Amino acid sequence: MSQHEYFIALLAKGSAVPTLLCGHCNSTLSRAKIFRNEGRNRFDIACQTLGLCSADDCGAVNCCDEAMAEIDSSEPIRKMAS
């Protein structure tokens, strides 16, 4: 059984648009590089949403689950709608 090394993506504080940062080098994770951990993109990681760092010297695999959960829970419109 192989184990992939990965990092936990961070949510950038104080930005108007939710932005995820690489847990390794703190670069911004492009939305195009964030994907569901399923199908042919599947990584052997217990994580639903992954983000690949596009920094040349990094390329780390990031788990975005925690950061995504933080975005959801800090969304004021969603709270008002209920």
Ligand SMILES: [Zn+2]
């Ligand atoms: Zn990185």
